Amino acid sequence: MSRNNFNFNTTYASLGDSFFELVNPTPVKTPQLLLFNQAFAKELGLQMDQWDGNNGSFPQELAPLLSGNQLFEGSAPMAQAYAGHQFGYFNMLGDGRAILLGEHIAPNQKRFDIQLKGSGPTPYSRRGDGRATLRAMLREYLISEAMYGLGIPTSRSLAVVTTGEKVYREEIQDGAILTRVMQSHIRVGSFEYVNHYLTKDELVAYTNYTLARHYPTQVESANPALALLKQVLIQQVHLIVHWMRVGFIHGVMNTDNMSISGETFDYGPCAFMNGYDPAKVFSSIDTNGRYAFANQPGIAHWNLSCLANALLPIIDEDQTKAIELAKDVLNLFPNLYTEAYTTMMGAKIGFNQNQLSEEVIELIKSLLNWMKENQADYTNTFLHIQSVLIPEGIYTSSFFAEWLLKRETLLNKEGSSKEQAIAIMQLQNPLVIPRxxxxxxxxxxxxxxxxxxxxxxxxxxxxxxxxxxxxxxxxxxxxxxxxxxxxxxxxx
Known part of the structure; x- marks a missing residue:
């Protein structure tokens, strides 16, 4: 991997400087490559001639490049502008501690943003120092790669570089820079920014650009803005159902943290639920439980309404008609989500989509109620149903035994064998999560x-x-x- 290793073709720059600020990463004292995702690098088509995996070391020649001390050839470093509703309140934001190096074209022709997180201040940093702590960057590396392993759309982590500098937060910590990779960093908040601060023509251009980049089959739609809203809604339904499948709580579902591509990103205060509690919150700043586990579908729907609001000026010239058209799309969310969630929960206990009778749905509800009452472990309960773990504690109770019998009866009624049910469950229920x-x-x-x-x-x-x-x-x-x-x- 060398200065000319990335195949950069940065189309975002064509939008004009209203959408970003050109800014180079701020050099750091002594960059050292701590983590490098070799398997992912190969997927991206990066040449790893210097790689020596036998001794577990990393080629330190990469450290200056992955810290921003040196720039890759073809890069066009920029900080992207965006706004967002944070805990319900609108703010002007932008990349305050992350710099987009460019868009890399992989061998399969997929386009990826290559971003350095913690790479120094930008015009959007406000009072921040633009830096990141080693602990936070390691955490994002770990969780994002875990989410990828779980089969959940997510940003990826390519590398962590230590900076040799200290970062001042509640306590003094070591600094680090993460190389984050996504299909793009276009967010709901990006459209809020364009609608609030830029022109209608720029909103049209941004919508067309985003459709071409993420949903090219919709480019010729009669109403591009409405088509974009619908596609993002569908992607978010699938994403949130994935989160609910594994007990993931994002923790800060602000509109600037909802990606248009349907990828999970910004892992700051996220966590995985142990004991089942629909009202569970881990984030220290979510004091009112706005982003609690069970609230995530509703918040996603609310965020989509913010996207719809940003697109209203180009959905229709008639504001009343634009609102009605947007509502028609937004109203798809509850049924789409309920259907996808029910299908997922049915699969977690061994039933396929065609076997979701009212009896099966009641079986799911009774299980979740029991789990809530007993603070049953969200991951391990399904592994007990799957007969992966040895029964102990609450899993030897009369309720659980009776529930298993009811499930077996319903599986028999549907003509499904134990082996078929387990095969379905194995695709849904992870054996391990980032506890x-x-x-x-x-x-x-x-x-x-x-x-x-x-x-x-x-x-x-x-x-x-x-x-x-x-x-x-x-x-x-x-x-x-x-x-x-x-x-x-x-x-x-």
């Missing part, structure tokens, strides 16, 4: 001892979460005392 206590444990190990051994072992397990791999059992147990007062922070 919060393990995430903290491996981050502590790196932060305090500079030892990546535990981090890498955990990462390896998370990259194949549906496979019964060696030593996976140590990651399956929930924390002894539950989550207690565990809280997450945005890491900025």
């Amino acid at each position: 919060n206590h393990w995430v903290e444990k491996v981050l502590d190990s790196v932060s305090y001892t500079n030892d990546l051994t535990q981090f890498n072992s955990f990462l390896t397990a998370l990259q194949s979460p549906y496979l019964q791999t060696t030593n996976i059992e140590i990651y399956q147990a929930p924390p002894e005392n539950g989550d207690g007062f565990y809280a997450t922070f945005c890491g900025t």
